[in-house]
Amino acid sequence: MISAPRIERACADAWPAQVDEPLGGWRLRAAGGFTGRANSALAVDDPGLPLSDALAAVCDFAHQHAISPMLQAVQNSPVERDLPRLGWRPCDGHAAGNDVAVLLGPAVPPDAAVPPAVDPRDIGRPPTDETVPDADPAGHRVEVLEEPTAGWWELTVGAPEPTDAARAVLTGGGPVGYGVVTGPGGTRAAVRGAVADGLLLVARLAVHPEHRRQGLARALMAAIGTWGVRHGAETCVLQVAADNTAALALYEGLGFREHHRYRYWTPCEDRTL
Structure with a gap:
């Protein structure tokens, strides 16, 4: 079974940001605002810090690179479940859709x-x-x-x-x-x-x-x-907005099935400014 963290790490390698810095097992990424994936912190694995401190580091990194603080988290992961109590909310206005289905299928x-x-x-x-x-x-x-x-x-x-x-x-x-x-x-x-x-x-x-x-x-x-x-x-990965029914139907017909979903999160109030 291929794990969600392995898939997300591979996708980050295959879709590289201009700046990619480790924060424990997290990755802080910036690319001039081009796509959410390349301008968010990938929050899989352990950041090596208390979550509140890791989120502050995400904000600091974003400000240094003139982008908005944003976190990419696997839906229903322990990290995502803790974000609301720490003052973060889903980026529901994300241009490409914020409920993203990750599909696996044959190459x-x-x-x-x-x-x-x-x-x-x-x-x-x-x-x-x-x-x-x-x-x-x-x-x-x-x-x-x-x-x-x-x-x-x-x-x-x-x-x-x-x-x-x-x-x-x-x-x-x-x-x-x-x-x-x-x-x-x-x-x-x-x-x-x-x-x-x-x-x-x-x-x-x-x-x-x-x-x-x-x-x-x-x-x-x-x-x-x-x-x-x-x-x-050996395996193909696709990332599709969960409301893109036409694309999902195409890929289902090609043998793809949903593996997991992720969302982007942003601080309700950026206290590091």
């Missing part, structure tokens, strides 16, 4: 298939005359690249050139693969995969609105999963 979903024109053995390899696939009948080409393209950035962060913080987080860790589906007109779908501790973290799956419901998400999951297996991953 390569059994019913997800790379389009026939693409040989899965060639995914992630430098293209040659022998390995470059022709486009499939719908004009799709699926690849996992070593470097993100402008089209990949556009779909995953909304701009062809990311901020320094976004670039640091999304190109850090490793190994990292950048899945893309391209066709006439440019990039149609994109995803990020990173391997840590034998787990493949898949994130930033996005399909252009004009090309949805064409099986591109499933094709990308197969492609990035095949890439992950080649880099030592």
